[in-house]
Amino acid sequence: MVYKMKTIFNIKITYAILIASLIFWAFFAFFTMNQLIKTQEVYAKLINISGKQRMLSQKTALMVKRVNESKDKLLFKHLKEIISLMKRDHHFLLENLTSDEINKIYYGKKYNLNGDVEKYFSLLDNFLFDSGNVKLVESILSFSFDLLPKLDFAVNKYEKESEMYTYALKQRELFILIGTLLTILFEAVLIVIPSVKRIIKTEKRLKELNQNLEKKVDEQKKLILEEHEKVKKREKTLSDQSKLISMGEMIGNIAHQWRQPLSVITTIVSGINLKLDYGQKVFEKELREASKQILQQADYLSKTIDDFRDFIKSEKNYSEIKITEVIKKTLSLVDASLKSNHIKIETKIDEDILILGNINELSQALINIIKNSKDALVLLDEKKSERVIFIETKKLNSKEFLLSILDTAGGIQEEIIDRIFEPYFTTKHPTVGTGIGLSMCDKIIRERHKGVIFVENREFEYNNKTYKGAYFKIIFNY
Ligand SMILES: Nc1ncnc2c1ncn2[C@@H]1O[C@H](COP(=O)(O)OP(=O)(O)OP(=O)(O)O)[C@@H](O)[C@H]1O
Numbered sequence: 445m446v447y448k449m450k451t452i453f454n455i456k457i458t459y460a461i462l463i464a465s466l467i468f469w470a471f472f473a474f475f476t477m478n479q480l481i482k483t484q485e486v487y488a489k490l491i492n493i494s495g496k497q498r499m500l501s502q503k504t505a506l507m508v509k510r511v512n513e514s515k516d517k518l519l520f521k522h523l524k525e526i527i528s529l530m531k532r533d534h535h536f537l538l539e540n541l542t543s544d545e546i547n548k549i550y551y552g553k554k555y556n557l558n559g560d561v562e563k564y565f566s567l568l569d570n571f572l573f574d575s576g577n578v579k580l581v582e583s584i585l586s587f588s589f590d591l592l593p594k595l596d597f598a599v600n601k602y603e604k605e606s607e608m609y610t611y612a613l614k615q616r617e618l619f620i621l622i623g624t625l626l627t628i629l630f631e632a633v634l635i636v637i638p639s640v641k642r643i644i645k646t647e648k649r650l651k652e653l654n655q656n657l658e659k660k661v662d663e664q665k666k667l668i669l670e671e672h673e674k675v676k677k678r679e680k681t682l683s684d685q686s687k688l689i690s691m692g693e694m695i696g697n698i699a700h701q702w703r704q705p706l707s708v709i710t711t712i713v714s715g716i717n718l719k720l721d722y723g724q725k726v727f728e729k730e731l732r733e734a735s736k737q738i739l740q741q742a743d744y745l746s747k748t749i750d751d752f753r754d755f756i757k758s759e760k761n762y763s764e765i766k767i768t769e770v771i772k773k774t775l776s777l778v779d780a781s782l783k784s785n786h787i788k789i790e791t792k793i794d795e796d797i798l799i800l801g802n803i804n805e806l807s808q809a810l811i812n813i814i815k816n817s818k819d820a821l822v823l824l825d826e827k828k829s830e831r832v833i834f835i836e837t838k839k840l841n842s843k844e845f846l847l848s849i850l851d852t853a854g855g856i857q858e859e860i861i862d863r864i865f866e867p868y869f870t871t872k873h874p875t876v877g878t879g880i881g882l883s884m885c886d887k888i889i890r891e892r893h894k895g896v897i898f899v900e901n902r903e904f905e906y907n908n909k910t911y912k913g914a915y916f917k918i919i920f921n922y
């Protein structure tokens with residue numbers, strides 16, 4: 445990591461340096477070009493003017509001769525103009541002495557071009573005052589003749605200097621070109637190649653990481669699926685256990701429910717047998733009545749078997765069911781067992797609703813709640829308190845419907861009331877309770893019927909006596 449930071453840092457610095465040097469080369473090239481153009485401009489002007497000076501020196505000498513001979517006023521005027529032009533140009537040349545050598549040509553002892561030119565100008569000035577002076581004309585001609593090689597020399601010097609400067613600047617251009625190319629080469633070697641290498645390496649690492657990640661996700665998925673399977677299995681065991689408990693309760697119920705009709709049948713048949721034993725006549729009417737009653741009881745027995753069979757059918761289908769139907773069915777299944785334990789059921793079914801649900805599952809949930817009340821109620825001293833279970837329904841509002849179950853058993857201990865819906869939570873002896881009943885009930889109501897179930901202890905008056913009991917509230921949406 446530290447190494448990487450270092451390389452990134454280095455690359456950044458190198459990159460900055462290279463960019464700075466590219467900018468430097470660009471500016472350098474710009475200034476060199478500018479200088480080249482300016483130098484060429486200056487030298488072109490100087491070469492031009494010094495050449496012109498050379499040409500004018502000859503021209504003035506010839507014109508002096510012609511003016512002297514012809515006395516032509518126009519020519520004289522023209523000569524005057526040319527002389528002043530020459531003076532102006534000479535002044536310009538003196539102001540722009542480009543090098544020591546040129547300086548020496550103009551002011552040095554050896555050439556003293558300036559002195560000669562000044563002298564030539566004074567001769568010309570004299571001529572302008574005395575144009576008839578033949579001697580003066582001759583000395584102008586001879587002086588111009590002497591001046592020519594010196595002026596030539598100056599022109600040549602300017603040309604050479606110009607060439608030299610141009611050459612030097614061209615060399616500099618080459619230098620700039622090489623410098624720029626080297627900078628670009630450095631950029632390629634120090635930045636582009638390492639960056640490309642790093643990108644390739646990073647891509648490879650990313651690919652590997654991706655593959656690892658996919659592998660991990662797959663493993664995670666597998667784990668989740670396994671966990672899901674386990675949870676499903678656990679839930680199935682829970683539901684099976686709960687069903688078994690309810691079936692145990694049901695068998696108990698059947699035993700209670702059958703006891704009565706079986707004793708009726710036994711009584712009828714024993715009555716007839718007794719008559720026959722004592723040689724009494726059994727009339728047809730009597731037999732018909734007996735068989736009618738036996739059939740009725742048998743019907744009842746068969747119906748309880750149907751109920752039981754319906755209940756144990758593990759149908760998971762939903763259909764539109766009435767809450768009152770659920771209550772009716774539940775009571776028909778637990779009625780006998782409750783009665784045999786002297787437990788009274790008080791129902792207050794005000795309103796009814798239709799919900800989408802499974803009647804067996806809901807009955808199972810209610811049986812679990814009622815069984816708990818029964819377990820608690822049987823512990824009560826019958827002489828002191830009544831054993832009652834109240835079942836009530838009512839619409840809470842336009843969306844919610846309440847089904848409540850309350851008992852007179854004294855309520856649930858406050859320390860455990862928050863835990864009673866947990867699976868396997870029980871306060872009962874292992875032979876009596878497993879702690880599955882309410883957790884199943886909660887599951888059936890919440891998950892399968894989109895309802896909610898709450899519990900609280902409630903104190904209330906019943907037959908002029910105060911009771912406390914567990915109050916279960918189931919709220920369905922409709
Ligand atoms: N009506 C009630 N009165 C008093 N205590 C109750 C009542 N209903 C439930 N409980 C308490 O809640 C606990 C959990 O109830 P749950 O039905 O889940 O399990 P269980 O009845 O103990 O066992 P199982 O239902 O599996 O036979 C009970 O052990 C009991 O202590």
Ligand SMILES: [Mg+2]
Nearest residue numbers: 812816881882
């Ligand atoms: Mg229970």
